[in-house]
Amino acid sequence: MAIRLVALDVDGTLLHSDGQLPENNIYAVREAAAQGVYMAINSGRTFTELPQQVRDDSSYAYYIYSNGAAIADAQGNLLYTQYIRQKAAENVFSLLFHCDTIIEVYAHGVPHTQKDQLTPAALDAYSVQNSYRPVVLETRRGVEQIDRFFAQNAGEVEMFNVFFKYPAQRLLCFEVFSGMPGIKVTTSMPNNLEIFSDRADKGSALRFLANYLGLDRSELMAVGDSRNDLPMVRFAGTGVAVGNACDALKTAADLVLPVTNDADAVASVIETSVLTSRVFA
Numbered sequence: 001m002a003i004r005l006v007a008l009d010v011d012g013t014l015l016h017s018d019g020q021l022p023e024n025n026i027y028a029v030r031e032a033a034a035q036g037v038y039m040a041i042n043s044g045r046t047f048t049e050l051p052q053q054v055r056d057d058s059s060y061a062y063y064i065y066s067n068g069a070a071i072a073d074a075q076g077n078l079l080y081t082q083y084i085r086q087k088a089a090e091n092v093f094s095l096l097f098h099c100d101t102i103i104e105v106y107a108h109g110v111p112h113t114q115k116d117q118l119t120p121a122a123l124d125a126y127s128v129q130n131s132y133r134p135v136v137l138e139t140r141r142g143v144e145q146i147d148r149f150f151a152q153n154a155g156e157v158e159m160f161n162v163f164f165k166y167p168a169q170r171l172l173c174f175e176v177f178s179g180m181p182g183i184k185v186t187t188s189m190p191n192n193l194e195i196f197s198d199r200a201d202k203g204s205a206l207r208f209l210a211n212y213l214g215l216d217r218s219e220l221m222a223v224g225d226s227r228n229d230l231p232m233v234r235f236a237g238t239g240v241a242v243g244n245a246c247d248a249l250k251t252a253a254d255l256v257l258p259v260t261n262d263a264d265a266v267a268s269v270i271e272t273s274v275l276t277s278r279v280f281a
Contacts, residue, residue, distance in 0.1 A: 068205035069158035082200035088182030115142030203231025
């Protein structure tokens with residue numbers, strides 16, 4: 001059966017490691033969309049964090065963001081939301097607030113961070129990846145007190161993204177959150193944790209979108225590189241791990257590409273497994 005929807009992770013998949021969007025990927029996405037394939041972003045980023053080139057590209061019909069907590073169509077209409085239940089969000093924040101962290105609260109499609117932590121020095125102190133630092137500095141909305149902001153929006157939190165200074169604290173939080181009801185926890189960088197509703201993940205959101213469009217799982221392809229991509233790669237009929245993917249994703253994937261994100265893996269799989277599978281009229 002032909003692939004009718006392709007869901008793409010962004011960091012480490014669609015983008016090069018330096019954060020740039022390669023022309024080959026842009027061209028392949030547009031070719032697939034022109035042949036009637038639904039192109040969708042499926043990212044841990046909020047919508048406002050996505051590269052401007054991606055947000056402005058009419059080839060993308062849908063945007064799944066905040067690790068599956070929300071789906072919007074190309075016109076900005078919100079189709080689906082899964083906020084963290086308020087009590088669970090309060091429990092998460094309480095533990096994080098007592099660790100040495102940068103806490104990012106994702107609400108209303110925007111990541112919010114304490115203003116005094118939005119500096120190159122702070123990002124360096126918390127070992128935020130160099131390729132991701134421009135994203136943080138350009139897209140985070142600074143607030144004077146993150147605890148006050150959280151208290152005012154505790155019932156509408158899409159997810160938390162947290163950078164840890166100390167690996168031991170990160171490990172402790174991961175263990176605690178893994179056993180905490182109402183949430184899921186994953187990671188996409190060496191020193192971060194991403195916490196979101198137990199009703200939300202990239203796979204659940206992709207399932208909703210497939211049902212919304214009347215598509216069978218066999219008509220879906222999902223492409224990713226990190227642990228937070230596992231649910232969508234497992235759900236899609238064709239789950240794809242790029243060459244630089246983590247071992248867990250490679251094990252779960254139906255197809256492991258021989259090329260990495262820096263060698264335009266997205267263009268490669270679209271050209272070989274999507275465009276060639278279409279029936280040309």
